[in-house]
Amino acid sequence: MPVIAVTHPLVRHKIGLLREAAISNKQFRELTHELACLLTCEATADLPMQAATIACWSGPVQIEQLAGRKITVMPILRAGLGMLEGVLGLIPTAQVSVIGLARNHATLQPECYCEKLVDHLDERIALIIDPMLATAGSMIAAIDVLKAQGCTDVRALVLVAAPEGIAALEAAHPDVRCWAAAIDSRLDEVGYIIPGLGDAGDKIFGTV
Numbered sequence: 001m002p003v004i005a006v007t008h009p010l011v012r013h014k015i016g017l018l019r020e021a022a023i024s025n026k027q028f029r030e031l032t033h034e035l036a037c038l039l040t041c042e043a044t045a046d047l048p049m050q051a052a053t054i055a056c057w058s059g060p061v062q063i064e065q066l067a068g069r070k071i072t073v074m075p076i077l078r079a080g081l082g083m084l085e086g087v088l089g090l091i092p093t094a095q096v097s098v099i100g101l102a103r104n105h106a107t108l109q110p111e112c113y114c115e116k117l118v119d120h121l122d123e124r125i126a127l128i129i130d131p132m133l134a135t136a137g138s139m140i141a142a143i144d145v146l147k148a149q150g151c152t153d154v155r156a157l158v159l160v161a162a163p164e165g166i167a168a169l170e171a172a173h174p175d176v177r178c179w180a181a182a183i184d185s186r187l188d189e190v191g192y193i194i195p196g197l198g199d200a201g202d203k204i205f206g207t208v
């Protein structure tokens with residue numbers, strides 16, 4: 001099942017706070033940051049571990065370390081930037097691949113205006129971050145870019161997903177798992193998620 005609803009009580013509580021119409025930019029940013037941390041825990045729960053021996057104060061001790069492939073985090077500009085520090089706070093050695101996608105308001109198709117990827121994507125796990133999965137056009141375009149560079153383990157973290165976007169993502173990239181803090185009811189006639197959050201980019205950056 002590519003889209004996984006995260007049902008942790010802290011996630012459910014914070015998503016509820018995020019829906020408040022009168023929320024300030026500061027509060028929206030803070031909650032987005034906190035939710036990104038919580039989603040990161042869920043999306044990395046199966047990372048492989050390896051044993052190592054270190055010098056502990058009491059003598060040699062066997063510990064566990066993260067093993068295997070390195071991670072790249074890919075924020076989808078702009079709104080994905082609101083989740084970046086939350087992910088990097090838990091995975092500080094991750095490298096960041098940036099993609100700028102703006103949804104055309106008439107066609108709802110994503111238009112790419114920036115792409116700066118790290119190297120060796122075929123050896124990395126990718127965590128794409130974006131608060132909103134609406135039609136999923138933006139997420140699918142970001143995954144297309146990563147797969148074209150050979151990335152084989154792509155994961156996505158979103159705050160709110162619409163059923164229409166989930167269906168489109170599952171059809172386009174059935175191998176990609178997506179962790180969502182909430183799955184909402186539907187899209188409206190102009191492609192906004194209902195009940196949703198409104199325009200996440202505007203709320204994070206203070207634009208209208």
Ligand SMILES: O=P(O)(O)OC[C@H]1O[C@H](OP(=O)(O)OP(=O)(O)O)[C@H](O)[C@@H]1O
Nearest residue numbers: 077078079102103134135136137138201
């Ligand atoms: O699933 P989709 O239908 O593609 O819609 C979701 C996209 O729309 C929003 O970005 P937007 O294009 O508004 O850009 P912004 O982050 O700069 O505000 C959002 O952050 C997603 O990237």
Ligand SMILES: O=c1cc[nH]c(=O)[nH]1
Nearest residue numbers: 134192193198199200
């Ligand atoms: O509901 C939506 C849909 C797309 N982008 C947003 O920021 N919000």
Ligand SMILES: [Mg+2]
Nearest residue numbers: 199200201202
């Ligand atoms: Mg926007």
